[in-house]
Amino acid sequence: MEAAMGLMRRIPPKHSEAALTALLSLLPHHSADLLSQVDQPLQVLCDVDSGKQFILCEYNRDADSYRSPWSNKYHPPLDDGLYPSQELRKLEVDANDVFMVYLDQSINRYYEGGTSSVYIWEHEDEGFIACFLIKKDGSRTADGRRGYLEEGSWEAIHVIEVVPLEEATARYCLTSSVMLSLTTNDESSGNFNLSGSIRRQMNMDLPVAAGHLCNMGRMIEEMESKLRYSLDQVYFGKTKEMVCTLRPPSEPVQTRLLELISKRRP
Amino acid sequence: MSDEEETQPTDDQKIEIAKWFLLNAPAGEIQYIAKDMKAVLQDETLYTTAAAVAFPLYNKSHMICLDFPDRSGEVMVTPFSEIGENEYVDPRTAQVAVVDHVNQVCRRARPANDEELPTPYIEEYRYALDIEVTKYVSEAYPKGICSVYCVNGKDVEEPGMDFDLVVVISAARLNPQNFCNGSWRSIWNVEFKDEAQFVEVRGTLQVGAHYFEEGNVQLDAKHECKDSTMLMSPEDSAHSVTTIIRHHETEYLNSLQTSYSKLPDATFKDLRRKLPVTRTLFPWHNAAQFSLRRDIQKSLGLEKK
Numbered sequence: 001m002e003a004a005m006g007l008m009r010r011i012p013p014k015h016s017e018a019a020l021t022a023l024l025s026l027l028p029h030h031s032a033d034l035l036s037q038v039d040q041p042l043q044v045l046c047d048v049d050s051g052k053q054f055i056l057c058e059y060n061r062d063a064d065s066y067r068s069p070w071s072n073k074y075h076p077p078l079d080d081g082l083y084p085s086q087e088l089r090k091l092e093v094d095a096n097d098v099f100m101v102y103l104d105q106s107i108n109r110y111y112e113g114g115t116s117s118v119y120i121w122e123h124e125d126e127g128f129i130a131c132f133l134i135k136k137d138g139s140r141t142a143d144g145r146r147g148y149l150e151e152g153s154w155e156a157i158h159v160i161e162v163v164p165l166e167e168a169t170a171r172y173c174l175t176s177s178v179m180l181s182l183t184t185n186d187e188s189s190g191n192f193n194l195s196g197s198i199r200r201q202m203n204m205d206l207p208v209a210a211g212h213l214c215n216m217g218r219m220i221e222e223m224e225s226k227l228r229y230s231l232d233q234v235y236f237g238k239t240k241e242m243v244c245t246l247r248p249p250s251e252p253v254q255t256r257l258l259e260l261i262s263k264r265r266p
Numbered sequence: 267m268s269d270e271e272e273t274q275p276t277d278d279q280k281i282e283i284a285k286w287f288l289l290n291a292p293a294g295e296i297q298y299i300a301k302d303m304k305a306v307l308q309d310e311t312l313y314t315t316a317a318a319v320a321f322p323l324y325n326k327s328h329m330i331c332l333d334f335p336d337r338s339g340e341v342m343v344t345p346f347s348e349i350g351e352n353e354y355v356d357p358r359t360a361q362v363a364v365v366d367h368v369n370q371v372c373r374r375a376r377p378a379n380d381e382e383l384p385t386p387y388i389e390e391y392r393y394a395l396d397i398e399v400t401k402y403v404s405e406a407y408p409k410g411i412c413s414v415y416c417v418n419g420k421d422v423e424e425p426g427m428d429f430d431l432v433v434v435i436s437a438a439r440l441n442p443q444n445f446c447n448g449s450w451r452s453i454w455n456v457e458f459k460d461e462a463q464f465v466e467v468r469g470t471l472q473v474g475a476h477y478f479e480e481g482n483v484q485l486d487a488k489h490e491c492k493d494s495t496m497l498m499s500p501e502d503s504a505h506s507v508t509t510i511i512r513h514h515e516t517e518y519l520n521s522l523q524t525s526y527s528k529l530p531d532a533t534f535k536d537l538r539r540k541l542p543v544t545r546t547l548f549p550w551h552n553a554a555q556f557s558l559r560r561d562i563q564k565s566l567g568l569e570k571k
Contacts, residue, residue, distance in 0.1 A: 003305035007287060009482045010295050010302075016482075022283045025275045026306055102548050177481070182529060189521035190471075190489025194529070198481035210551060217550035232530060234477055239485040240526045242448035242475040246437050247407055247519055 001030050008038050013181070013196040017041065039177045039197045042135045042155045044115055047071050055117040057157065059131040069096045069117050084121045088128055092120040095213055099132055102217065127163040127170075130212075132156075132220060151183040156227075158220050162212060165205065172215060174202045176223045180235060194239060198230055277312055284316035289324055292476040292484065293449030294440040296324055297370075321367040322352075329436040329451055331411045332372040334363060341365075341372060346415040346432045349382055357383065357392060357415060384420035391458070392416055392431055394504035399433050402508050406515070407450070410437040417455075431456045433511065445479035452515060456507055458497055465503060467510050468492040471518050489518050 004023050011019040020038050024031050035058050044053045047068040054060075060067045062081040065074040069092060074081045084092060095118040103116040114136040123129045134156040161173040181195035202223055206215045275283070284303050291299040300317065307313050325343045332341055334356075341347070341356040341363040349355050354363050355378055362382060363372045384392055396414040403410040412435045419429025433454040440447050450473050457466040469492070475485040491514045495506040 003302035006302040007299060007306065009478045010292060010299055010476070011287065011290055011482075012292070012484050012486060013482055014486075015290055019287070022286065023306065026280065026283065028274075098550070105548060184525060184529075189518070189525050190487065192485075192487045192522070192525050194483070194485050196477075196481060196483030198483065200480065214550045217548065221548055221550070230480065234480070235483055236526060236530055238446055238477045239448075239475040239483065240523070242439060242446055242477075243450075243473055243485070243519070243522055243526075245408070245439050246448055246450040246473070247410075247515070249519055249523065250406075250516055 001027070001033055004030065004034060005037065013179075014193070039157060039179055039199070041153070041179065041181075042133060042157075044135060045075050047073075048075065049073065053115045055115055055133040055135055057119070057131065057133060059121070059129070059159075060117070060119045067119070069093075069119060082121070084119075088120045088122065091128075091130075091212060092118060095120065095130065095132070095216075098213060098217065102221075103134055123161060123163075125163070127161065130160045130162065130216060132158040132160075132216075151181070153179075153181050155179040156224065158223065160216050160219065162216075164208070168209065169205050169207050170212070170215070171203065171205050172219055174204075174216075174219050174223060176200050176202075176220070176227060178224075178227045178231065180231060194235060196235070198227060198234060200227060200230070280307060280309070280312050281316045284313055285320040288317065288320035289327075291324065292447060293328055293438050293474055294447045295476070296321070298442075317368050321370075325365075325367055325370065328438075328449065329434055330370060331436065332363065332365060332370065334359070334361065334372055334375045336375070338375070340411065341375075342411060342413045342434060342436065343367075344413075344415075344434055346417050346434065347413065355382055355415075356413070357389075358396065358413070384416040385423050387423050387425075388416050388420055388429055390500040391429075391503065394500035395431060395433065395456070395507060398504040398508035399435070399511070402512050403435055406512070407435070407437045409439065410435055410450075412436070426460055428460050429458050431458070433507075446475070446477045448475040448485075449473070452511075454507075454511055458503075460497070463497045464494055465497050465507060466492070466494050467507055469511065469514055471515065473522065487522060491518070 004027060007023065008016065008019060016038070017040060020034065020040060023034055027034065043056045045056060045066060045068070046053055047070045049071040052070050054068045054070060056066045060069070062074065062078055065076055065078040065081060067074050067081065067083070072083065072089065083089070096116070099116045099118050103114055114134065117133045118130060120128055120130045134154070136154040137152070156176065156178045158174060158176045163171045165171055177197055177199045179197040183193045185191050200223065202219060204219060284307055287299055287303050288296060304313050326345050326348065329342055329344045332343065334341065338361070339356060339359040341354050341361070343354050343365060347354045347356070349362065352365050352367065354365055356363065360378045360383060361375045362378045364374050366373050383389070392414050399412050399414060403412045412433065414431055414433050417430050417432050419427060422429050433456060435452040436450070438449040452469060452471045454467060454469045459466065469490065471489045473485065473487045477483045493510045493514065495503070495510060497503060498506065
């Protein structure tokens with residue numbers, strides 16, 4: 001299993017779907033682990049009742065059907081699918097509403113697009129797991145305006161495991177992954193593709209008085225801000241550094257100046 | 267729940283999968299992928315079959331550089347230097363290396379015989395270009411290697427016929443402790459057109475970077491360009507061609523840097539803002555108390571105009 005994860009860390013991200021399929025066929029006994037630990041590009045379906053999109057993932061899947069957080073129905077319909085309890089479903093409905101507003105604010109409001117979904121279900125004892133998903137497509141032809149990117153997508157998966165503790169507090173364990181893919185294609189720079197995923201974890205013990213939704217929301221917001229910083233450092237910083245190490249630019253002074261200027265920009 | 271009756275892949279399918287993983291290894295990482303692949307396959311025979319096919323292809327594609335056993339020089343494993351099964355010529359030292367692809371070492375070397383090397387006429391051009399390119403590479407790349415081969419017309423003995431040379435440049439930075447690896451590969455096809463007396467130069471540049479500390483992030487960039495110059499004496503042609511190569515490679519690096527400076531804006535405007543529109547943190551506490559989305563939007567001043 002460790003070897004499988006090693007392979008996933010090295011395969012080019014654009015091939016990650018094919019790689020996962022291959023590993024699943026070779027290691028069927030590890031399929032549950034593989035599916036939950038490997039980040040895959042997110043897909044969406046349209047809810048038949050509301051016409052709203054919802055995101056597909058392992059956490060709302062049963063057999064080959066996916067449950068919509070808007071109507072709570074399986075697509076395609078399933079006779080005896082799994083559903084969250086009434087209490088958790090209420091939390092799920094609220095979470096979806098609030099998260100959608102959070103998403104609206106995070107994505108430039110002048111542009112349509114972006115889908116969010118939240119799925120909640122029982123976990124051991126009195127705990128539960130909540131999964132918050134975001135998918136945004138910023139390429140020329142889809143949700144984004146005619147921008148610089150030939151193709152671009154931002155996807156985030158936040159999985160929070162909530163376990164009640166004594167004294168009206170609960171432990172929240174958050175594992176977040178952001179998957180980013182950017183492609184540009186033009187005369188002078190040819191074909192340029194930067195893609196991949198970053199994963200982080202955060203644990204907090206918080207009082208339940210404020211409400212689970214409030215606690216989870218704050219953690220996610222803090223995590224997203226950390227991830228955004230990481231993205232800047234890793235996606236852009238590290239890979240660019242490598243390019244300049246391979247073949248240093250011939251005007252080192254100019255580059256250093258540019259780097260200083262870009263670092264100062266908020 | 268899901269189709270548990272999925273049939274196990276056949277041996278042939280397993281070999282294809284192993285080959286695919288090996289071939290897609292980033293620069294400098296095939297041995298790590300090899301180790302993990304062996305563990306996943308749990309079958310030495312199948313793995314060996316896959317490796318025997320995948321390694322030569324990978325090595326040639328990445329243009330790996332191997333030392334001669336007696337340290338008399340290096341040989342680059344490329345499609346252009348391949349003269350026989352597992353045999354690669356190094357024109358600089360006029361030797362042929364016998365290569366063990368799976369272990370990525372040169373097993374032995376022998377002097378090249380005359381049929382394996384170009385004629386003196388061609389060699390004049392090849393040698394002159396090699397000198398110029400080597401000088402350029404040593405200036406531009408901290409750890410670059412290069413070679414020049416004749417890929418067409420190596421038996422041409424005097425002016426009157428076309429011939430083609432190819433320049434290959436490869437640079438890799440491997441830093442597994444820092445979880446970051448990268449590679450630069452350029453292949454320049456140089457076609458000497460005798461009748462028209464000019465030289466056509468076509469380049470393919472490929473850059474890759476892989477960062478894998480908190481995840482898996484990879485850069486994959488490719489660019490093609492072309493240019494031309496007059497066909498002159500070997501030294502003058504070499505100088506001119508190398509100037510072309512230097513110019514285009516420098517331009518490409520500059521445009522990569524420009525891409526990098528534009529991307530953060532494009533990403534963070536098109537895809538994901540840094541702060542919410544109101545530039546304050548999201549009011550989760552209030553949000554959780556509202557049952558209607560409209561109320562939340564009103565309180566945040568988000569009404570559509």
